Amino acid sequence: MEIIGYSIMTLYNYKNHYTLFTYLEYPALLLQEYLMLFYVLRAKGYLMNKYTPLNVAIYAFALTAFMTEIIPKETLNYLVPICLPLSGIAKVSYIRGMIKASNSDAISIETWAMSSLTNGGRFFSVYMDSGDKHLMFNYGVSVFLSGAVLITAIYYQLQSQEPAISTRRREPSVRRHYHVD
Incomplete structure (x- = not known):
């Protein structure tokens, strides 16, 4: 799902001729996702599964159709809002998992601190560059949810730390009881 979301966002930014620096992280994330997916499929033995080449072909055809405008770029305006639920569900599941455990x-x-800061930076750069409401809404919600994951993680990591001063009474040393003069 992340590959689909990153692909949609990359295509949307590219087809709307936004500056490369406002969306450069998406191609980098896509490359990372491709590599991770390749190694996971190889490790699980699914690389030569009959569905893997079919899915790769469908994905490549869809990318090519958007790049050559067989599918009009206006379609991306309807697909960009789908990326928010894809990202949001993942972040809410992180929060839910931390609370449950x-x-x-x-x-x-x-x-997660870097994620919050980079999403905030992307929000600001989109605001300054194009003012695109779709992207600003996505980044605004992403800043909020990344911040929520960060705050939840900090809360539970602080809860798990033991106090610096132990209130437990120490038992006397064995040597003290059996010390022979």
Whole structure:
């Protein structure tokens, strides 16, 4: 689902002739997703599955159809809002998982802080560059949800830390009881 979302956002930005620096992270994320998907499919033995080449062909055909405008670029205006639920569902599931487990050890605070800041930066750059309402809404919600994941992770990581001063009474040393003078 992430590959589809990143592809839609890359195509939307490219076809609307926005500056490359406002959406450069999407091609980089796509490359990363392609590599991860390749290694996962190879590790699970699904690389030569009969459906894998078919799905790759459908994906490549859809990209080509958008790039050559067989499918008009206006269609992307209807597809961009779909990317928000794809991203939102993933982030809400992270939050739900942390709350359910009362634990955030699997979540990197640094990664989510960077996500919140980069989404905020993208919101600002889109505002300054094009003022595109679709993108600004997506980035605004993404900033909010990334911030919510970050705050939830910080909360549970602070909850899991032991206090610096132990209130537990220490048992006397064994040497003290059996010390022979």
